[in-house]
Protein backbone atom coordinates (compact mmCIF):
# COMPACT_ATOMS: atom_id res chain seq x y z
CA UNK A 1 0.00 0.00 0.00
CA UNK A 2 1.38 3.41 -1.01
CA UNK A 3 1.86 6.07 1.66
CA UNK A 4 2.66 9.80 1.78
CA UNK A 5 1.49 12.22 -0.88
CA UNK A 6 -0.09 11.30 -4.20
CA UNK A 7 0.31 14.87 -5.49
CA UNK A 8 2.61 17.55 -4.09
CA UNK A 9 2.93 21.02 -5.59
CA UNK A 10 5.64 23.27 -4.16
CA UNK A 11 5.53 26.97 -4.88
CA UNK A 12 4.35 26.50 -8.46
CA UNK A 13 3.63 29.27 -10.95
CA UNK A 14 1.90 28.42 -14.21
CA UNK A 15 0.01 30.29 -16.91
CA UNK A 16 -0.18 31.19 -20.59
CA UNK A 17 2.53 33.11 -22.43
CA UNK A 18 4.15 35.36 -19.88
CA UNK A 19 1.04 35.70 -17.75
CA UNK A 20 0.89 33.52 -14.65
CA UNK A 21 -2.59 32.34 -13.65
CA UNK A 22 -1.42 30.49 -10.53
CA UNK A 23 1.38 31.89 -8.38
CA UNK A 24 3.14 30.44 -5.38
CA UNK A 25 0.79 27.49 -5.05
CA UNK A 26 1.61 24.91 -2.38
CA UNK A 27 -0.79 22.00 -2.28
CA UNK A 28 -0.86 18.32 -1.37
CA UNK A 29 -3.22 15.42 -1.88
CA UNK A 30 -2.38 12.51 0.41
CA UNK A 31 -2.49 8.94 -0.88
CA UNK A 32 -6.11 7.77 -0.74
CA UNK A 33 -7.48 11.25 -0.14
CA UNK A 34 -10.38 12.76 -2.12
CA UNK A 35 -10.00 16.53 -2.42
CA UNK A 36 -12.37 18.89 -4.22
CA UNK A 37 -11.41 22.29 -5.61
CA UNK A 38 -13.96 25.08 -5.74
CA UNK A 39 -13.44 28.45 -7.38
CA UNK A 40 -15.01 31.09 -9.61
CA UNK A 41 -15.09 30.69 -13.39
CA UNK A 42 -11.66 31.52 -14.72
CA UNK A 43 -9.95 31.12 -11.31
CA UNK A 44 -7.49 28.62 -12.80
CA UNK A 45 -8.83 25.21 -11.75
CA UNK A 46 -8.38 23.58 -15.17
CA UNK A 47 -5.00 25.31 -15.46
CA UNK A 48 -4.01 23.58 -12.22
CA UNK A 49 -4.97 20.21 -13.74
CA UNK A 50 -2.99 21.00 -16.91
CA UNK A 51 0.07 21.71 -14.80
CA UNK A 52 -0.28 18.43 -12.88
CA UNK A 53 -0.64 16.59 -16.19
CA UNK A 54 2.41 18.41 -17.61
CA UNK A 55 0.31 19.79 -20.47
CA UNK A 56 1.43 23.25 -19.37
CA UNK A 57 5.08 23.72 -18.39
CA UNK A 58 5.74 25.28 -15.01
CA UNK A 59 7.10 28.84 -14.83
CA UNK A 60 8.59 27.92 -11.47
CA UNK A 61 8.21 25.44 -8.64
CA UNK A 62 8.08 21.69 -8.40
CA UNK A 63 5.53 18.90 -8.85
CA UNK A 64 5.90 15.48 -7.30
CA UNK A 65 3.65 12.49 -7.98
CA UNK A 66 4.07 9.76 -5.38
CA UNK A 67 7.29 11.47 -4.26
CA UNK A 68 8.78 11.44 -7.77
CA UNK A 69 9.55 14.81 -9.35
CA UNK A 70 7.85 15.15 -12.74
CA UNK A 71 8.15 18.90 -13.36
CA UNK A 72 8.84 20.16 -16.84
CA UNK A 73 8.38 17.07 -18.96
CA UNK A 74 10.42 14.60 -16.93
CA UNK A 75 8.95 11.11 -16.69
CA UNK A 76 5.95 11.82 -18.90
CA UNK A 77 5.31 8.18 -19.81
CA UNK A 78 5.38 7.15 -16.17
CA UNK A 79 3.10 10.09 -15.28
CA UNK A 80 0.49 8.95 -17.81
CA UNK A 81 0.41 5.52 -16.25
CA UNK A 82 -0.28 7.03 -12.82
CA UNK A 83 -2.95 9.66 -13.57
CA UNK A 84 -6.34 9.23 -15.21
CA UNK A 85 -7.97 12.44 -16.42
CA UNK A 86 -11.64 13.07 -17.10
CA UNK A 87 -11.87 16.44 -18.84
CA UNK A 88 -14.87 18.76 -18.70
CA UNK A 89 -17.79 17.87 -21.03
CA UNK A 90 -15.86 15.50 -23.23
CA UNK A 91 -17.79 13.42 -25.75
CA UNK A 92 -16.33 10.86 -28.08
CA UNK A 93 -16.78 12.94 -31.24
CA UNK A 94 -19.30 12.68 -34.02
CA UNK A 95 -18.29 9.34 -35.48
CA UNK A 96 -19.67 5.86 -34.89
CA UNK A 97 -17.74 4.00 -32.21
CA UNK A 98 -19.05 1.50 -29.70
CA UNK A 99 -18.88 1.90 -25.94
CA UNK A 100 -16.49 -1.07 -25.76
CA UNK A 101 -14.10 0.24 -28.45
CA UNK A 102 -14.12 3.81 -27.08
CA UNK A 103 -13.18 2.46 -23.65
CA UNK A 104 -10.56 0.06 -25.01
CA UNK A 105 -8.95 3.00 -26.83
CA UNK A 106 -8.12 4.43 -23.40
CA UNK A 107 -5.33 1.81 -23.34
CA UNK A 108 -3.98 2.84 -26.71
CA UNK A 109 -0.32 3.75 -26.49
CA UNK A 110 0.22 1.83 -23.25
CA UNK A 111 -0.15 -1.83 -24.21
CA UNK A 112 -1.24 -1.65 -27.86
CA UNK A 113 -0.65 0.75 -30.74
CA UNK A 114 -0.52 0.93 -34.56
CA UNK A 115 1.63 -2.15 -34.81
CA UNK A 116 0.32 -4.17 -31.87
CA UNK A 117 -3.25 -5.39 -31.56
CA UNK A 118 -5.13 -5.23 -28.25
CA UNK A 119 -4.42 -8.33 -26.18
CA UNK A 120 -6.88 -10.55 -24.35
CA UNK A 121 -5.78 -8.71 -21.18
CA UNK A 122 -6.62 -5.30 -22.72
CA UNK A 123 -10.11 -6.58 -23.50
CA UNK A 124 -10.52 -8.20 -20.09
CA UNK A 125 -9.59 -5.00 -18.26
CA UNK A 126 -11.96 -3.01 -20.50
CA UNK A 127 -14.80 -5.40 -19.63
CA UNK A 128 -14.00 -5.26 -15.93
CA UNK A 129 -14.08 -1.46 -15.87
CA UNK A 130 -17.25 -1.21 -17.98
CA UNK A 131 -18.84 -3.56 -15.50
CA UNK A 132 -17.76 -1.37 -12.59
CA UNK A 133 -19.25 1.79 -14.16
CA UNK A 134 -22.43 -0.12 -15.08
CA UNK A 135 -22.09 0.04 -18.85
CA UNK A 136 -21.48 -3.65 -19.51
CA UNK A 137 -25.00 -4.01 -20.92
CA UNK A 138 -24.23 -1.40 -23.59
CA UNK A 139 -20.98 -2.71 -25.08
CA UNK A 140 -22.00 -2.32 -28.73
CA UNK A 141 -24.03 0.84 -28.18
CA UNK A 142 -23.06 3.81 -30.39
CA UNK A 143 -21.36 6.45 -28.18
CA UNK A 144 -23.17 9.24 -30.00
CA UNK A 145 -26.43 7.97 -28.56
CA UNK A 146 -25.45 7.93 -24.89
CA UNK A 147 -27.12 10.16 -22.30
CA UNK A 148 -25.04 12.77 -20.45
CA UNK A 149 -24.68 10.52 -17.40
CA UNK A 150 -23.74 7.48 -19.50
CA UNK A 151 -21.19 9.59 -21.41
CA UNK A 152 -19.58 10.65 -18.15
CA UNK A 153 -19.44 7.05 -16.92
CA UNK A 154 -17.80 6.11 -20.22
CA UNK A 155 -15.28 8.95 -19.82
CA UNK A 156 -14.43 7.65 -16.35
CA UNK A 157 -14.05 4.12 -17.75
CA UNK A 158 -11.66 5.40 -20.45
CA UNK A 159 -9.56 7.10 -17.79
CA UNK A 160 -9.53 3.96 -15.62
CA UNK A 161 -8.51 1.33 -18.18
CA UNK A 162 -4.85 2.19 -17.69
CA UNK A 163 -5.34 1.38 -14.01
CA UNK A 164 -4.09 4.74 -12.72
CA UNK A 165 -3.68 5.42 -8.99
CA UNK A 166 -4.78 9.06 -9.25
CA UNK A 167 -7.92 10.38 -10.90
CA UNK A 168 -8.46 14.02 -11.92
CA UNK A 169 -12.13 14.84 -12.47
CA UNK A 170 -13.07 18.19 -14.05
CA UNK A 171 -16.67 18.98 -13.07
CA UNK A 172 -17.92 15.46 -13.72
CA UNK A 173 -21.57 16.08 -12.81
CA UNK A 174 -22.16 19.53 -14.32
CA UNK A 175 -25.15 19.53 -16.71
CA UNK A 176 -26.51 16.24 -15.37
CA UNK A 177 -29.97 15.94 -13.88
CA UNK A 178 -30.33 14.92 -10.22
CA UNK A 179 -30.82 11.22 -10.99
CA UNK A 180 -27.80 10.96 -13.32
CA UNK A 181 -25.72 12.98 -10.84
CA UNK A 182 -26.65 10.64 -8.05
CA UNK A 183 -25.77 7.58 -10.11
CA UNK A 184 -22.42 9.11 -11.08
CA UNK A 185 -21.68 9.93 -7.41
CA UNK A 186 -22.25 6.27 -6.54
CA UNK A 187 -19.92 5.24 -9.39
CA UNK A 188 -17.19 7.64 -8.22
CA UNK A 189 -17.43 6.43 -4.61
CA UNK A 190 -17.27 2.79 -5.68
CA UNK A 191 -14.31 3.13 -8.09
CA UNK A 192 -12.44 5.06 -5.43
CA UNK A 193 -12.71 2.11 -3.08
CA UNK A 194 -12.25 -0.63 -5.66
CA UNK A 195 -9.11 0.85 -7.23
CA UNK A 196 -7.60 2.59 -4.14
CA UNK A 197 -7.68 5.92 -5.92
CA UNK A 198 -6.50 9.32 -4.79
CA UNK A 199 -8.94 11.80 -6.36
CA UNK A 200 -8.80 15.51 -7.13
CA UNK A 201 -12.10 16.90 -8.39
CA UNK A 202 -13.06 20.34 -9.69
CA UNK A 203 -16.56 21.31 -8.66
CA UNK A 204 -18.84 24.32 -8.71
CA UNK A 205 -21.13 22.94 -6.07
CA UNK A 206 -20.00 23.10 -2.46
CA UNK A 207 -22.56 20.67 -1.07
CA UNK A 208 -21.79 18.16 -3.82
CA UNK A 209 -18.05 18.52 -3.14
CA UNK A 210 -18.59 18.06 0.60
CA UNK A 211 -20.73 15.00 0.03
CA UNK A 212 -18.03 13.16 -1.92
CA UNK A 213 -14.69 14.45 -0.59
CA UNK A 214 -12.52 14.29 2.51
CA UNK A 215 -11.51 17.91 2.04
CA UNK A 216 -12.52 20.96 0.02
CA UNK A 217 -10.13 23.77 -0.99
CA UNK A 218 -10.79 27.09 -2.72
CA UNK A 219 -8.84 28.51 -5.62
CA UNK A 220 -8.89 32.27 -5.89
CA UNK A 221 -6.50 35.06 -6.81
CA UNK A 222 -3.98 32.53 -8.12
CA UNK A 223 -3.69 30.63 -4.82
CA UNK A 224 -5.21 27.66 -3.06
CA UNK A 225 -6.88 28.38 0.27
CA UNK A 226 -7.87 25.76 2.81
CA UNK A 227 -11.58 25.08 2.96
CA UNK A 228 -13.70 22.64 4.82
CA UNK A 229 -12.62 19.17 5.87
CA UNK A 230 -15.05 16.35 6.48
CA UNK A 231 -14.49 12.97 7.97
CA UNK A 232 -15.88 10.19 5.82
Ligand SMILES: Nc1ncnc2c1ncn2[C@@H]1O[C@H](COP(=O)(O)OP(=O)(O)OP(=O)(O)O)[C@@H](O)[C@H]1O
Nearest residue numbers: 016017021039040041042043044045046047048088
Ligand atom coordinates in the same frame (compact mmCIF):
# COMPACT_ATOMS: atom_id res chain seq x y z
N1 LIG B 1 -5.11 28.43 -23.75
C1 LIG B 1 -5.21 29.57 -23.05
N2 LIG B 1 -4.53 30.68 -23.41
C2 LIG B 1 -4.60 31.83 -22.70
N3 LIG B 1 -5.35 31.98 -21.58
C3 LIG B 1 -6.04 30.91 -21.17
C4 LIG B 1 -6.03 29.65 -21.87
N4 LIG B 1 -6.81 28.78 -21.21
C5 LIG B 1 -7.31 29.45 -20.15
N5 LIG B 1 -6.87 30.72 -20.12
C6 LIG B 1 -7.17 31.75 -19.11
O1 LIG B 1 -6.70 31.29 -17.84
C7 LIG B 1 -7.61 31.63 -16.81
C8 LIG B 1 -7.96 30.37 -16.03
O2 LIG B 1 -8.67 29.48 -16.88
P1 LIG B 1 -9.13 28.04 -16.38
O3 LIG B 1 -9.78 27.36 -17.53
O4 LIG B 1 -8.01 27.37 -15.71
O5 LIG B 1 -10.23 28.45 -15.28
P2 LIG B 1 -11.27 27.55 -14.50
O6 LIG B 1 -11.15 27.92 -13.07
O7 LIG B 1 -11.07 26.12 -14.85
O8 LIG B 1 -12.64 28.10 -15.12
P3 LIG B 1 -14.06 27.38 -15.33
O9 LIG B 1 -14.64 27.20 -13.96
O10 LIG B 1 -14.82 28.39 -16.13
O11 LIG B 1 -13.84 26.09 -16.06
C9 LIG B 1 -8.80 32.32 -17.49
O12 LIG B 1 -8.62 33.71 -17.34
C10 LIG B 1 -8.69 31.90 -18.92
O13 LIG B 1 -9.18 32.91 -19.77
